[in-house]
Amino acid sequence: FEMWNNMNPKEKENLMVMGFEGSANKIGVGILKGDGTILSNPRRTYITPAGTGFQPKLTAQHHRENILEIVKEAMDEADIIPSQLSVLAYTRGPGMGAPLTSVAVVVRMLSQLWGVPVYPVNHCVGRR
Secondary structure: OHHHHOOOHHHHHHOEEEEEEOOOOEEEEEEEEOOOOEEEOOEEEOOOOOOOOOOHHHHHHHHHHHHHHHHHHHHHHHOOOHHHOOEEEEEEEOOOHHHHHHHHHHHHHHHHHHOOOEEEEEOOOOEO
C-alpha cells in the first residue's frame, strides 16, 4: 500500500503487475494494469487422484512443473516483456506451505533475472 499511496495518478495508470497465486491446488499468473484492466490470467489446476485429497508435496510438484509455462503464456497473452513490469506480487499466505514456497522461489528468481521488485500479499485480504 505504501508504494500505491505514494504514486501520482499517471504512475498508477502506468503500473503493470504480474501476480502469482499458488496457495492450494490451483496455480495462476495474472497480469494487470494500474487501472485494473486484466491483460491475462492463465491457470492450471492440480486434480488429485480420487479419495486422496491434496498432498502438499504433489501439489507443489504440479506448480513447479507448470509455473514457467504459465508465466510465458501470461506474457504472450498480455503482449508484454519483462521490462514493462512494475512489480511481481505473489501469495505469501495463507495456504499450504509447499505450494506457497514453490511459487515464492520462482517469483524471487524472476525478480532477480528481470530486476523487478517483489510484493508479498495475503490473498485473503489483498495486501501485506
